[in-house]
Amino acid sequence: MKSTEEMVCIKTIKETMDIFSGKWAIIIIGALHAGAKRFNELSKELGIRTTSLSDALKSLESNGIVTRTVYPTIPITVEYSLTEKGSDFGEIFLAINDWGIRWIKNDIDYSK
């Protein structure tokens, strides 16, 4: 399906952005875009408090963006990964990333 100006719908954009509002949603999706990660991995990599991360992941899970998988190890291991819906959002994530590379001037370390 191709975008046309005629198909642009403010209401759809609003609802979509509601899902991804919040400081961390898109960052988390970006981190998971490279592959599944565990709770504490995300917390450390992104520099986000466990409280905020927990809230954000719950919201993303309820919206069908991420999947939570529990491994009954001791101690417990929990892995988060993108659903198809979430992975499909990766296209947007990459577009944002590209835009940032084009227009934001900073010392870019692609390994971070």
Added chain:
Amino acid sequence: MKSTEEMVCIKTIKETMDIFSGKWAIIIIGALHAGAKRFNELSKELGIRTTSLSDALKSLESNGIVTRTVYPTIPITVEYSLTEKGSDFGEIFLAINDWGIRWIKNDIDYSK
């Protein structure tokens, strides 16, 4: 420039999202993507208070996303339009719109 997983940079994403955070930034860009609009036009079309709109437009202007043009009519007329930088973000806006059409179920009225 093409995106690759290796070029993804969390820091860049964070800075980019800071520019577009807030409830209205991306909505406003979407509205201006179809062409320049005046202050009150935006306010009515988007259902946004003048205070919030004013703040959002100032932020976007300071980040080089929109241009403010004043026409010395009586009463005064002010028109907002996207800069090249802002217009380039339209690609992301359309991607978000497409994603919403694919995954958000609602009664879509493309004329709105």
Added chain:
DNA sequence: CAGCATCCACAAAGATACTG
């Protein structure tokens, strides 16, 4: 018409501490 000033409400995020 295009805002600004002011006040208020609420949500989101940070800090610290604690648990199965």
Added chain:
DNA sequence: CAGTATCTTTGTGGATGCTG
């Protein structure tokens, strides 16, 4: 390890009214 509980702080947006 993967969270939850609680409290505090901050920020963003809404409401109302006024001005050049």
